[in-house]
Amino acid sequence: MGSKKLQVWLPVLFAIVMVVGMMIGYQLKDKAAGNKFFNLNRRTSIQDLVELIRNRYVDKVNVDSINQLAASELLSHLDPHSVYIPANKVKEANEDLMGNFQGIGVEFQILADTVNIMHVIEGGPSEKVGLKVGDRMLAVNDTAKVAGVNITSDGIRKLLRGEEGSTVKVQVLRDGVKRDFMIQRGVIPVSPIDAAYMIEPGTGYLRINKFADRTYEAFMLNMEKLQKQGMKQLILDLRGNGGGLLKEAISIADAFLSGDKLIVYTEGENMKRAEYKCSTEGIFETGKLEVLIDETSASASEVLAGALQDWDRATIIGRRSFGKGLVQQPFILSDGSEVRLTIARYYSPLGRNIQKPYAKGKAIYEEELMERYHNGEVVVGDTAKPTGKAYKTPGGRTVYGGGGITPDVFVPMDTTHMDPAAVKLYYKSTLNSYVYHYYINNRPFFDKMKNPEQLTKEFVPGEKEWQGLVSFAKKDTINLAPVTQKGKTEVLKRIQSLMARQIWRAGGFFEVSNRTDPTIQRALEGFK
Known part of the structure; x- marks a missing residue:
């Protein structure tokens, strides 16, 4: 069951990492020498070939398609994150990271x-x-x-x-x-902050979904709000965060680190070493800090988590991160299309490059997340033993390079909470649809809810909701009769979380779902 679930979501997760993570090079344009390529006047054999096909080929051919095919094929022999974007897709590709x-x-x-x-x-x-x-x-x-x-x-x-x-x-x-x-x-x-609230007295929770333009600004506003509510320690949730703009991750790291500490440096064959250090007094330099990551935390997320781990500033909790340590820079081509070319690697303060291997080709690279599931890494910590070079932090901890950020505290993926018979509820979005209709049909009741805490007390899905779901699911040809009691309990808890999202969006969802999230519970234990 878990394998099927991962197979469905893996392409989506990898696409997020590809699109969001590769934006990290936008801040490095002035430091790269690659722009000179576009000033060459000499024609290349590729240009000659495209021109020949356009003028002499027996059938009519779309030149844009030829250009895209040639560019994509060429880039596919480099690394998994160098990509070509057609002119009509550039705006859409950039929009998400603009916030x-x-x-x-x-x-x-x-x-x-x-x-x-x-x-x-x-x-x-x-x-x-x-x-x-x-x-x-x-x-x-x-x-x-x-x-x-x-x-x-x-x-x-x-x-x-x-x-x-x-x-x-x-x-x-x-x-x-x-x-x-x-x-x-x-x-x-589009808010880059999914949720920011006091999860316990003195303990704040803040979840960043991406490092888009002005993420740091949103982060600071929420940090100030939490501090006014008495926050002394913080859970920073980067799970599912595929990365984004390097400058935003650097600024947030600066908020946690003191002095002029090195946050990250970048270096490539045609790019000199560029260092990024703390430059301002941070808003939260001394309070206890725990950072949550998982296998879909990538790129800028790994920059932030790696810097905090290297300086012994935070305890990293969860599962090994994605492992993207390559920096892309966008180059606009003459027809308005764009190439995002890998120009450097980034390194943590101790010199760790956490890029996972890609020498066996893009297909194997993309399947690596699935392999973690098959070899048991995501459920058994012992199988996640690092194979990269070991480094010592100032506090004496051992950390590793190569293949992602290895957490200090491992929390396995819960592969038992979803009953196989209930999987289609998620694949077909049937559960989301049911919650929406339930909300519409009972709006006067839910309009009285002032916050997610009240919802958890006054809306506790039970047998009535389950039978309603059973009937609703039949319309999508889903039979829930084989669902076990444990599976039923988990689905009912999910209904409560989804109802919170229906009313209060992502903030409500996490405020409710975090109550039973094992990684959150482990983080809270770490503060005691």
């Missing part, structure tokens, strides 16, 4: 071939005109029907997003009545 996008400010989900509004962003364009959770979208700009036409999520996003200030007409169905809304698109912020 915002231009659109109408809603979250949606396609249920039964109908676009349902799951959340309306507070203060956003849609809220201003009166769009509400539960509205079902029928059409966009009169002509583009979006209900009952097998519309995709990407298709919806393309219709709703657009330049700031432009308008879009959206028709929705609410309480059986069609309603039209003219919405002026705006800049929609």
